Amino acid sequence: MRSVRFLLGLLLLTASAAISAQNSPAAAPYTPEYSKDGRLQAPKNYREWIYLSSGLGMNYNAKVSGMDEPMFDNVFVNPEAYRSFLETGTWPDKTVMVLEVRGSESKGSINKSGHYQSTERMGFEVHIKDSAHFPSKWAFVTFDSDQGDLVPPAATCYSCHAEHAAVDTTFVQFYPTLLPIAKAKGTFSAAYLKELSAPAK
Amino acid sequence: MRSVRFLLGLLLLTASAAISAQNSPAAAPYTPEYSKDGRLQAPKNYREWIYLSSGLGMNYNAKVSGMDEPMFDNVFVNPEAYRSFLETGTWPDKTVMVLEVRGSESKGSINKSGHYQSTERMGFEVHIKDSAHFPSKWAFVTFDSDQGDLVPPAATCYSCHAEHAAVDTTFVQFYPTLLPIAKAKGTFSAAYLKELSAPAK
Numbered sequence: 001m002r003s004v005r006f007l008l009g010l011l012l013l014t015a016s017a018a019i020s021a022q023n024s025p026a027a028a029p030y031t032p033e034y035s036k037d038g039r040l041q042a043p044k045n046y047r048e049w050i051y052l053s054s055g056l057g058m059n060y061n062a063k064v065s066g067m068d069e070p071m072f073d074n075v076f077v078n079p080e081a082y083r084s085f086l087e088t089g090t091w092p093d094k095t096v097m098v099l100e101v102r103g104s105e106s107k108g109s110i111n112k113s114g115h116y117q118s119t120e121r122m123g124f125e126v127h128i129k130d131s132a133h134f135p136s137k138w139a140f141v142t143f144d145s146d147q148g149d150l151v152p153p154a155a156t157c158y159s160c161h162a163e164h165a166a167v168d169t170t171f172v173q174f175y176p177t178l179l180p181i182a183k184a185k186g187t188f189s190a191a192y193l194k195e196l197s198a199p200a201k
Numbered sequence: 202m203r204s205v206r207f208l209l210g211l212l213l214l215t216a217s218a219a220i221s222a223q224n225s226p227a228a229a230p231y232t233p234e235y236s237k238d239g240r241l242q243a244p245k246n247y248r249e250w251i252y253l254s255s256g257l258g259m260n261y262n263a264k265v266s267g268m269d270e271p272m273f274d275n276v277f278v279n280p281e282a283y284r285s286f287l288e289t290g291t292w293p294d295k296t297v298m299v300l301e302v303r304g305s306e307s308k309g310s311i312n313k314s315g316h317y318q319s320t321e322r323m324g325f326e327v328h329i330k331d332s333a334h335f336p337s338k339w340a341f342v343t344f345d346s347d348q349g350d351l352v353p354p355a356a357t358c359y360s361c362h363a364e365h366a367a368v369d370t371t372f373v374q375f376y377p378t379l380l381p382i383a384k385a386k387g388t389f390s391a392a393y394l395k396e397l398s399a400p401a402k
Contacts, residue, residue: 047378048280051252054273057315070315072255079249102377109374109396110365114258114271119377164311173310176303176320177248195310 030078040148050082089185166192231279241349251283290386296330367393
């Protein structure tokens with residue numbers, strides 16, 4: 001009987017260790033959270049998510065003149081969605097991509113040219129796939145605070161992503177480690193396949 | 202007796218579930234691995250580690266002329282070292298930082314200006330702190346294959362990092378989310394404090 005109690009104790013200890021390992025900050029699966037009035041809550045630890053890529057001064061409009069200080073954009077995705085993409089080449093429900101915008105600096109410390117990222121976060125946006133919450137599955141959400149502001153479905157970001165994005169309304173053509181996976185899995189959008197087959201201008 | 206066997210079985214099952222949770226790609230702690238002749242093995246899944254920052258065309262030498270196609274550098278660190286840094290403001294033993302160099306492109310898909318990262322990885326280097334393996338604790342290792350090549354201790358990268366890096370021979374001044382932590386924890390190097398107090402040129 002004593003050995004049974006000992007084993008039971010050991011079992012509980014091991015089970016609680018297993019739960020604790022799963023609940024550690026790195027391993028906790030992300031689930032989108034909304035306020036009572038339906039506003040997405042800012043994901044807190046997206047800097048510990050999977051990094052997809054960065055750009056500097058990227059612009060989709062040729063008419064916009066160059067900025068004196070171009071900005072960096074860094075893109076992160078929740079780890080569960082990333083692992084699903086590695087297997088399938090596309091995004092599962094509850095995918096959350098964070099676009100973080102940072103200022104750039106050129107001359108600082110020993111750096112003499114080029115650009116590095118500054119400590120000031122200049123912007124923070126989310127592209128989320130949550131079919132239970134958004135009628136059109138995907139939505140853009142901007143943040144001035146911890147409470148998200150839904151970008152209205154008529155905004156051009158939706159139509160631009162629908163018309164040009166390589167995979168499931170996301171710009172996988174700009175994510176260097178994911179592009180070959182989407183190609184191998186055959187998950188390019190019809191719009192992107194059309195762009196690829198068009199003669200170079 | 203049957204209940205003891207049942208409990209033992211359950212215990213093994215729970216223990217193996219715990220081990221399996223810890224060994225999942227996201228949660229597995231990274232430990233540096235070396236070949237029999239002491240060469241560091243390339244960390245395989247560094248793209249799932251913690252992202253620190255990116256630069257574009259960064260250069261420490263004013264005399265080098267600008268490149269036609271500047272390169273991006275992305276820096277990642279193993280999650281265990283990152284979490285330790287958040288608590289202490291400096292790096293623990295077994296810290297591994299990966300510098301990934303990627304080409305840049307400007308006009309592609311709908312992008313008209315600025316730069317985004319290309320699928321071609323142009324370089325891959327490691328800065329590792331492993332006191333059991335390197336007499337001076339930190340070492341630089343380059344990779345042309347999965348087997349690392351130790352950069353000789355007399356190379357200028359060692360002296361430059363020692364003389365200019367903000368924290369423990371690492372350029373935390375270029376990692377926007379870590380710099381405020383090091384400042385708060387008071388872990389800046391003497392060399393960096395001197396640089397901060399010098400009059401601007």
